[in-house]
Amino acid sequence: MAAPETARGTHVFKIAGYSLHKGLGVSRSIRSATFTVGGYDWSILYYPDGIGWSVYAGRVIVYLELMSKNAEVRALFDFRLVDQATGQATAIHCNATPVVVFSTIEQEIKSPDKAASYGTFSVKKSSELEASSYLRDDCLIIQCNVTVIKEPRVEPEFDVQAVPPSDLLVADDTNLLGCSITTTPKSSPLAPIAPPSALHHQTQTMAESQRSQTRTTASTCAPETARGTHVLKIVGYSLHKGLGAGNYIRSATFTVGGYDWSISYYPDGVRNSRFDARLVVYLQLMSKKAKVRALFDFRLVNQATGQATAIYCMATPVLLFNTIDAGNNRRASWGNNFSIKKLSELEASPYLRDDCLIIHCTVTVIKELWVEETAIRPEFEVQVPPSNLLDNLGKLLEGKRGADVTFKVKDELFPAHKIVLAMRSSVFDAEFYGPMAEDMTKRQYLTIQDMHPEVFRALLHFMYTDSIPSLEEFDDINSKEMVRQLLVAAD
Structure with missing residues (x-):
C-alpha cells in the first residue's frame, strides 16, 4: 500500500511598521527570513503595493517562494492573517491552495504548471484590513x-500464513466451542485477511507515515527609520506678502537620515485657484541623484500655548522623493497645498504673533528594511517572580519569631530555629533530631565556648542567608580576626 510521506511547517512573518512599507512600489516585495520545511528552504514575499494587476488592486498580496536551488518540490500551502484581538489565524483566501509543483530547475521554470513561487490575495481589501483587528499598533502578522x-x-501486504497460530486452538484443531477451524489456502480466490492485530499495525503505520510534526518558525520585518524636525520661523510675515504666486522662501538646509532637505514657503500661493488665500508649504529633497522614501507633516505653533497643530488634517502617507529619474517619475518636492485655515483666519489667530509665524516640519526617512528571525513565544507563559527566600529567612532570623532554640555566646543570647540550622548543618541536625535530642529539650540554652559573639552572629547570618554581612558592621573585632574565626567555626 502506498502512503504519502509529508513534512509540515509554519512560518510567522511579522510586518512591523505596516504603514511605512506602503509606497515601496508596485511589484516590489519584502522577503521574510528563510525557513526550512521538508528539507527545503522557503521564504514569504509580501507586496505592500500589489503586483500591478488591476484585479488585485487594493488587496494584500503574499507569495511563497522555494529558495532551494535546482530543486523540484510538490507542496500545498495556505496563508493566514492573525487577529491580534483574539490570537486566531484566519485564512487570507477562501480556500487553501491545491498541491502545486515548485521548481527552481532552470529548464522547468518556464513550464506553465511549474514555478518557483505561488501566491494568493486577501479576501479583504487593504482599507477593510486597516480598520480591523488584524492590524494593531501598525503591525500585521502573516502565518x-x-x-x-x-x-x-x-507498505508490504500482510500474509495470513506469517501469523503465528492462535492460543485458542486445541490439539485436535477445534476451538473451545468445538467448531472446526479451516485455513483458506493462498490460492483461494478469497483475499487473505490479516488478523486484527496485523490490521491495527498496518493502520498505525499508514497514520504515522501521513502524520508529521509541525515546526513553527518566525521572522520580523521592520523598517529602519530616521526622524528629524526643522523649525522655520517666518519673521515679518506681512512683509513677505506680495512676493508673487509661485514664488517661495526657502529655509536653511537640514539633514535627516543622511539626506539634505529644505522647506519652501509660498506667501502668495502656487498659481492654483483651489488654494487661493491659504497657507502653502512644501518639503523638498536637496540631495542630488537620490531616491528617498519618507513621510512628513507640517505644523503651526500656537504662540499662546506653545502647542504645534497640524496644518493639514492628516499627515502624508509614505512618498518617494526622487532627484534621479527624469520626466514624470522625477519629483523632488511634496507639500501640503493648503492649510485647514484660510489666511484671514490664520492672521486673526494666536498662530501669528508680533508678525511672526512658526512652522514645524517633521520628516521620517525610511531607510533599508531589515528582517530578522524571532523566537516563538509559548501560548501560555508563566512569569515567575525573582526569589526572595533568602531575604525572608534573614527577616526570620532578625525578627526571632518562632525561635525554638537559644544560644549563649559569652553574655549575649541568640534565638534561632532548629529546622533551619539542621537543614544547613549535619552537626546541628544530629544534635537537634538525633539520639541526644531529648537532652537538648531540658536545657534553657546552648552555650558556645571560645567564640566571639560577633563571629557567631555572622555565622548565623550566613546559615540563614548564604551571605556574610559587611565586616564594617562589627566594631569589636577587626576584619582579619573575623575571617579567621569564621573559618575556624565553619571547620
Missing part, C-alpha cells in the same frame, strides 16, 4: 503553513 509531499512509501 504561512507549508506541507511538503515527499515520495510515497509502499
